[in-house]
Amino acid sequence: MENKTQLSVMGGGLVGCLLSLYLAKQGYPVAVYERRPDLRRADLAGGRSINLALSDRGWRALETIGISEDIKKVAIPMYRRVMHDTQGHLSFQPYGQEGQAIYSVSRGGLNRALLDLAEAEPSISLNFEQQLLEVEVSSNKVSMLDVAANKEYQVQPDVIFAADGAYSMVRLSLQKTDRFNYEQSYLDYGYKELTIPPNADGSWQLEKNALHIWPRGQYMMIALPNIDGSFTCTLFFPFEGDLSFASLKAPEQLREFFQEVFPDAVPLMPDLEQEFFENPTGSLVTVKCLPWRHKGKILLVGDAAHAIVPFYGQGMNAGFEDCTVLRGLLQEHEHDWDTIFKTFQDLRKPNTDAIADLAVYNFIEMRDKVADPRFLLQKKIEAQITAQFPDAWLPLYSMVTFSPDLPYAQALANGKRQEEMMNELMQYIQSEADYHKPEVQEYLQRHLGKGSI
Incomplete structure (x- = not known):
């Protein structure tokens, strides 16, 4: 049954798309606004991880909209960690019991699948290259910029869902309201993405069904498999110090460092120097805030409410779990947005704080203890x-x-x-x-x- 309440989802990433599908299935018209171009028609890798670890909480969310089997066709199960020491010797640690795995999936591929589903829903409108400038919290009036036309305009939805990420503009507007608590903390580490390409025949150069880790005490590198036979490697490394992104300035210096600490990986990485110096260095932030809601009119979800570092592989899964919880509350409380938002915040805040702390702890475990x-x-x-x-x-x-x-x-x-x-x-x-x-x-x-x- 169609509902007249006008809903806007700010952000067309993974969580925003999934949430818009849930809302549409409850009969609501939904307008999705995304700052970037349509990634189905543009290359938007931009240095962000091209694959993610999808686990049971995320699969549950995908099952409810009927795409879990399609995603599994392009997902690679990883049954264990494989640790590489400085001599190239390997040790192993299973992730769970026999047959249990986390899955390496393409961020872009999953986002494209969700966008296709959203586009097929008549009650969802997708609006790309639309930058949110500010929310007038008292009235829900949203100032937007049409990037292509360079023209400002305003929309005024009944309810705003902020799925616009760790640097949420909706949250920034809420931060200007009274008694809004906000905490942001960065690790002293950044990350840079590198690549292990496939063999000439398209096969994987390392064990396919595993997450590979090169733990080195104060830093580490990991590699996740891609469906095309490559691995996406991520170097987690201090920003500054004797061994850091700041200290590795020349190609020969970089290669000497890698040959010393990641010797078995170097022969597998023909574009190491080019990727290292051309790919951006990302930062790692944890965001905690409260409240996530404003008068049954605005709700923060996903990274906008609880950004976490990636070391438990739960950022996307936690965001998807937000959607699963919201779906249940929508069915239970129908149009009582104030009750839905309050209950959602009460249920999720302690749990997202917990996974944020666990993610930082797991960084220490992966970096130091697995060796x-x-x-x-x-x-x-x-x-x-x-x-x-x-x-x-x-x-x-x-x-x-x-x-x-x-x-x-x-x-x-x-x-x-x-x-x-x-x-x-x-x-x-x-x-x-x-x-x-x-x-x-x-x-x-x-x-x-x-x-x-």
Whole structure:
């Protein structure tokens, strides 16, 4: 049934497109405004990651609009981490239990699929190269700039959904209102994208179904597979310091550095120097704010409400989960926007704060700990605990990645309790065989025998 309420979604990225589809299926007319050109007709890579890690929370959102099977055809399952040391030796860590995987998907490909679906909906209008200048919060009057025509104009929707990213202009307007709390923090690290091209026959030069990591203590490089046989590599590196983006200034200096610390990757990267010096250096920001809503008229979603760093692979998944939660609230409360927005904020804020903290923690784990034999041993012991006590113990990564019904905040709380236990338990363990020691088994039975975690 068609509804007369005029809705605007600011931002035509992944979250904005998905949200517009959910709103249209509830019978609302939706106008989507996107600052950039239509990416289906333009190359907009611009140094942003061309692939993302899609996990169970994201798949659930895609299933509800019927495109999960189509996306899986162009997604690559990654069943484990493969760690590369400075001698090129490999070690391995599975992501979950047998058969569980996160998926490498093309950001652009997924966005194009969502745009195609949105364009096919009669009640959705897509408006590209439309830059939001300011929102008059008291009236919901939005000042826009038609970039191509260089002409300003105004729209006044009944309800505004801000899906315009970490540097949201809607949020900037809300920041000028009374008692709006805003926190922005950058890592001292930036990122730069590099490429491992496919073999001549189109095959992958590294193991295809894995996320590859070169952990080096104070920095790291990762690689995710693409459907065309290439890998997108991302170097996470300090902005400044003795070893940093600022210190690597000449091609020969760069190659010498890479040959020393990433020796097995260098032969696979023929365009290393050109990409390093031509590709932009991105920054890594966490954004927390409150409130996300204004009088049932404006709502922040996705990165506009809770931008996080990418190290748990949950930024897109958390944004998609926003849409799933909103969909349920729309069905439950129909047109009561004030109740919908308040409930949404109450449900999501603790969980997005939790995944933001977890993402920063996981950066430290990926950068430092995955190269530590004691850490790898602990992960193997945790896997044995999960097998012995499946109802009482699930690793934190699995809680976040493979348990879409478990809120992020609960996963974080459970993870902290489990980490305390592991700190005690690992005092008895020097090898995998030690798992069967009587004192280890007695400890586990005492703490987990009744399913206490």
